[in-house]
Amino acid sequence: MNRYIVSVLLGCLSVSLSVYAAGKGNNQMGMGMGMSQAPVFEDIDTNQDGLISKEEFEAFQTQRQEQRKEEGRLMKNSAYSEGMFESIDADQDGFVDVDEFTMHRGSMRGAKPQ
Numbered sequence: 001m002n003r004y005i006v007s008v009l010l011g012c013l014s015v016s017l018s019v020y021a022a023g024k025g026n027n028q029m030g031m032g033m034g035m036s037q038a039p040v041f042e043d044i045d046t047n048q049d050g051l052i053s054k055e056e057f058e059a060f061q062t063q064r065q066e067q068r069k070e071e072g073r074l075m076k077n078s079a080y081s082e083g084m085f086e087s088i089d090a091d092q093d094g095f096v097d098v099d100e101f102t103m104h105r106g107s108m109r110g111a112k113p114q
Contacts, residue, residue, distance in 0.1 A: 038105065039060065039064070041098055041101045041102075043060065044056055044057060044060045044101075046059070046060075050097065050098065051095040051096065051097055052095060052096040052097075052101065053094070053095055054085050054094065057084075057085045057088075057096065058085070061081050061084075065081075087104070088100055088101065088104040090103065090104075
């Protein structure tokens, strides 16, 4: 009976470690964002001035795409990155504020099939 319990516990431990290690594989990008998660405003607003400039946006996109390449991940939506900043910058003032970012995120969620 003891061998059976030890075998079961070791099996559970093995599965737990595998799940833990797999979760670590989806580690953070170094910018406070997990790759499986969509970025948050603060991930892109690197100078923390409350606005995302086109330069900040492009630098973030480039870094994110490079990280995905290194991980061997699919380059989802990379073909759509050209002109994306302009589509998010609703008032066309050259910056994306929190409201514009939130509005864009909401429209993207609504466009995804359920």
